[in-house]
Amino acid sequence: MSPLRRFYRQLLLPHPGWVLVLFALIMGGMSLQIDRFELDASAESLVLENDQALAQYRQVNQRFSTSDDFLIVTYTPDETLFSEAELSRLASLRDELGGIEAVGSTTSILSVPLLHSPELTLDTTDTAIKTLDEDPVPPQTARQALLSNPLYPNLLISEDGQTTAIQVTLPTPPRYFELIEEHQQLRQALDAGDGDPMTAERLDQVERDYQSLTDQLDQRRDRTIAKVRATLDGYRDHAEIHLGGVPMIVADMIRFIQNDLSTFGLGVLAFLLLTLAVIFRQWRWVVVPLLCCSFTVWLMIGYLGWVQWPVTVISSNFVALLLIMTLSLTIHLMVRYREYQHDEPDAEPQSTLVNTLAAMIKPCAYMAITTIVAFGSLTVSGIRPVIDFGWMMTLGLAVAFIMAFIIFPVLLRLLPPPVDQRVRAGGTPLTHHFASVTDRRGGLVLLVAVTLAVVSAMGISRLTVENSFVDYFKSSTEIHQGMVTIDNRLGGTTPLDVVITDKPAPDTGGDPFASDCDPFLEDCGDDADHRDTWYTYQKMERLESVHDYLDGLPETGKVLSIISTLDVLAEINQGEPLDALELAFVPAAVPDNLKDTLLTPYISEVHDQARFTIRLRDTAPGLNRDQLLEQIRDHLTGELGFAPERVTLTGMTVMYNNMLQSLFDSQIKTIGVVFAAIAIMFLILFRSWKLALIGILPNMLAAASVLGLMGWMGVPLDLMTITVAAITVGIAVDDTIHYIHRFREEFRKDRSYHGAMYRAHDSIGRAMFYTSLTIIVGFSILVLSNFLPTIYFGLFTGFAMLMALLGALTLLPRLILLIRPLGPSVD
Template sequence: MLVKFLKIIISHPKITFFGTLFICLFLSFFTLRMSVDASAESLLLEDDVDLKTFREISKHYKNDNFLILAFEPKNGNLFSRTNLSKIEKIHHDLENAPLVERVFSIINAPLLQSSENTDLKELLKNIPNIQSKDINQTKAKNEILNSPFYKNNIISKDGKVAGIVIYLKPDDIYNQLIEKRDHATNEKNKNQIRLAIKQHQDKQKVINKQSLDFIKNIVKKYEANGDKLYLGGVSMIADDMISYIKSDLLIYGISLIFLLGLALYYFFRSWRFVFLPLFICFISLSAASGVFALLNFQITVISSNYVALVLIITLSVVIHLITHFIEISQTHPDAKIQRLVLQTLLAKAKPSLYAIVTTMIGFFSLILSNIEPIIKLGIMMSIGIGLALIFSYLFLASILVLLKPKQYHKKEFKFNFLKFCAKISLDSKKRYIIYGISCVAILTSLFGISKLRVENSFVNYFRDGSEIKKGLLVIDKNLGGTLPLDVIIRFKNNQINTDSNNTLDSFEDEFENLEKKDTYWFNSQKTRLAKKVHEFLEHQKFVGSVLSLNSLLILGKNINNGEDLDDFALAFLNENLPQNFKQDLISPFVNIKNNELRFTMRIVDSDPNLRRNEFLIKLNENLHELLKNDNVQIQITGIMVLYNNMLQSLFSSQFDTLVFVILAIFILFIFVFRDLKFSTIAILVNVIPLSVVFALMGLCQIPLDMMSITIAAIAIGIGVDDAIHYIYRFKEEIKTKTIEEAIINSHLSIGSALYYTTISIVLGFSVMMSSNFIPTIYFGVLTVFVMILLLSGSLFLLPSFLISLYSKNSKISNQYIKHTNI
């Protein structure tokens, strides 16, 4: 069947070429529909219980979506008239930005201790700020610098950096769609809602981009005077990630064309074998991208690597075919081009198919994770490399026939290198050294892998010196941290003031009814717990800013001549504070309807000693211990929890992924090689180098992140190609030759293709090191390293295993080794 099909397409090269080209161009047309998604939601677990809790809590408290603009004046005097005037202008400009709901800074921060008016009732009618006429500027400065609400939030402890909080309008439509999706009863309805969510997000992205660009232009405008302004926040990080992804895709494309072009000319010394592989690679990539667009797949931080991966794997297939074509062209110089092409495609049909299938299995294993972008990457790569094999065969079958026959030559020194590798394996003493190194690698891996850890530092995701990292560091170190985290303390609905032990039973119902009214919600137990938890959180390492009801209690004590506010004073403030001030001083920390207190924190994300998962586990344990006798419910939520859940899910699923990949490929090996020993050898040759890479990460304290955690599936998927091609060729050679000749010939033939493909892969992944995104750089470096180890395994360890396997039946001639010209 395959022979007939190949004969047909080879016999009609023009129809095959133009027909395939038309299909590719048609699919490529849809590539323009692909969009980039770097939103926080794209990396979260859809079924995460904590995510549902986070969204539910967000309904109780508004203004969770915000940006922070740090202002550092050139002259260092933040409270000078000139600088206050600048902040006021920035403040006013930001209020006019699209999607901005309100702006909070030292300009409009309410001041209750700096006015000459000491009557609280009168003061609450018209709360002054630092720009008010009757304000005492010295007192105002001291109040802002020492206020529990402002210090380490909208002003640094040293008073040199001001923070301007930009609250963005909530996306009510998105929230409603998410709620509908979560309550959908069947998968069909969920998919329809998911499509509606995507369509809404596409529209919203344009509006968000306009708003952020507007804000960035304001920043540039005021930076012209020499003052320093730094913008940070989740939306800002997402926008910069999108810019980096688009930049990386452009750099990948241009750099890969140049580097792979040089490599191909270095391999084949023929321009036709430079342009032909590059043409097939990029037309296949464009067609695959069109398919992804038709499937409504979006490019994320993780899946942006599909460009380099598809190009590299397609090139690997093409190089194997071209290398074999050149080899048989030299062996049969007088044969017709059609026969040479047919023999090449037939000879490589099985190993290429098996290699692609194993690679697809490696990528397809990514669906075992619960992270949608990683699942999509697995599906995208499985489709992409499947199309790569099909298009490579169709284009090569037609183009090689259409090109005029030509004599081809290989570089001789590569033969010398490959012969050297073969000689090492054939030498019994050196072979045992290879085994010894492998054993050391395995033992080292067992120790190193135990040291692996998972982290997700947003600050450290960007290059040193980049504008976004500068901004995040300034905010992180001067304005209370960058990573939001909340603690929710929920009281029982029937709970009353437990401090009043002598309350008569006859009055219980009356008190319960009174407590349902906002005025009587505040009591001594709640204020005691607010203080207890707040002070506990403030003393936790890695915690920057902490705000809660206790912040208001401290403020109240300062304006009440050092005396604590009682229940009636709190109730009075809750009833009489103007709404615009209440939304900053009470509403973010108290939800009377749901009978809960909220403690908002920001974690210092740049601290190198922060271990997020350990921190969250310990914080949860300590809070439960602290409040074990208070009969309350405790919930820790926030962006930090959600991202930590995502990475921990990936880490825990890594074992399942590896087991699935190894077992699936092992079963396929048994089917391919029909031999348990060959299958075991092929697996070991790939698992050992992969283990070394993870051991290196553990020993060098390189954390697993959202990209490097996918290396296992990707590397083993690509790496098994070498073992399949080598063993397949060796089994052909051993039928008619001695073990020595079979190893030498396998090295000189298939080893050459492995050498070419590995260099191409190394060049391809090295392009990732030019990224501004640190996880991409690590991914590139680690993948390059593992590919070099996999090539070493195929050229040294694999032949050593094969020689040991056959040595029982065939004794290797040392004389052959000594006298072979290597």
């Protein structure tokens, strides 16, 4: 008796009750932390691993006292905006929003200074400024003042004066940034080998404090956004109102994940229940596999809660995938068990069960390993959510295999199913017809495969990675509607920062009068760069050339910089640009209560940096982020002459683009790793390079077909669809392993290739059909998501699995018949 049979006959199956008690204890332990299961849709969860752009993004926000932690409420009244009634209603809405507990401040057309009501001068800016809030300014006068101000159009008010915005600030406590900075310092010390046990202990404490603070901030954000939405609902009868902003997008993304987890989990379970009932028509064949599927997901969620490993937008699919993959394993066992029942109807159930497990553990083990390799290959992508997804599925598949070969047989031992008379009655399965087509139309099968390969290759050459973030969401979602409104009426959605660093002053030997030229009073050429301030005529002239260039790009919406502030001051100065002397006194001329609006966001004298804040129009036709960023960098360093090290591009646009541009590289890496690993395992499993090659080809065709279809349809690669090809190969190769393994068994009976093919199609082919059908329809559940990449992921993966099934039932046997890798036959 083999060790495996001895394990099942003497240890596991005789004591099913004790095994389930032990398993229940494990399940109970995992359940203790299931409430710590977390969801994450933050910017940090959507960046490349170790992407320096994230550190630059945080650094720029701190230096210039800016943040993306604000909500945008767009307000388009049914009547004209600039009337006493509408302005009063807008003020009421603003006040209610400002009264919400976590809101730090609000900014709107009601509180910003008006420049022409009355006309101001530089000498009266701190005493004569009027606002709609504080002063009785006629509505039409206010309208003209707002639209003629360089700052406000396409920012707080649309160019037609009918749509306005309220910015609702949600301040982040300084402790958050302190923890991030300390974490970076401690991590760098440990990576450099300069740390000690105390450093590592402190790092653990900082990580715990950061996680705790993040959880508190997330809960506060969700409560705040719920209150904001409730407030807005009270004003929708009189205006078209949309909510936008990074915090709202993050909150809604998490809500989408929660809905996807519940919808996909319950939807897949319901579908599996129906599928099992229709196919097997015995309650034991429904209850036992569903319990195994549920236990797998329960253990994984509990484990993720224990280690506080959050689920992102990408890895939210792991619930549906684990359910489907666990069911795939159990279906193969169920079909094989029923075959043994058919062959030996009078055998003891335990004997039938042991024979089933002994026959299936080897192909199922290789099946699990290849699928683990497919998901594990995602860990080389360099994209954090994709990496997390790969590790989660790798661990989950290991748990699914344990469920299939430990818990499944124990449950079946307690609930032995009777012989299904329909199985004993025989019949011709649908898969038998695929064998007939392969046998009689073998040339046509090869021709179709070659044609499909060529067409797929042409489609792959058309693949792109450039896509619009707004198109990730259905048009019915508030995210989509809000982004479109902001994009079209209020100056764009996606933020981009361009930071220019001043070059250091040359060494003058300590003589402050080394130059006879005073840049405050005259044009000193490059000598102007020697003064330790940005407020010189020559420096501002160069910054103006940058501003004008950025503002002139068709992809950019609102562009703000110190030049915008100077334009405002020029308006105040009776339309005359500031001269060199007036420019030098700008910091003193701007009132203290306006410096945080007009100066601090754009100039950091301490760090010798000037900042241009840009919002890109995400709906701009032909938007190509990578090309645009390269164009901006080339122009600033080439045409405008800034040294490359003095130009920094950062912000959400840069981080998102870095992720997009890594997709092609990641796709090549993941596919290459998958095929290399599978080829090695095929050689080990089948001990034949011919069988290894035959097994690889149908799977390559399935992966190529789905990528080719995406190319022909113009669907770009994104965070979700990048995983389709690798996952397809990993799952589709399961059919290849099972089919070749069974074909070899059948071939040994009479050394007939054609007979082995028909028998394999009638047996393992049936299990392949059931599992593939389950996977295809299971993935179709993903179309219920509000996240379009998830929908594409479900549809394209389902299509790929269909191609893989057709390849396994036609091309694979045709190649076996053609090459005859098992030696001579009696055919």
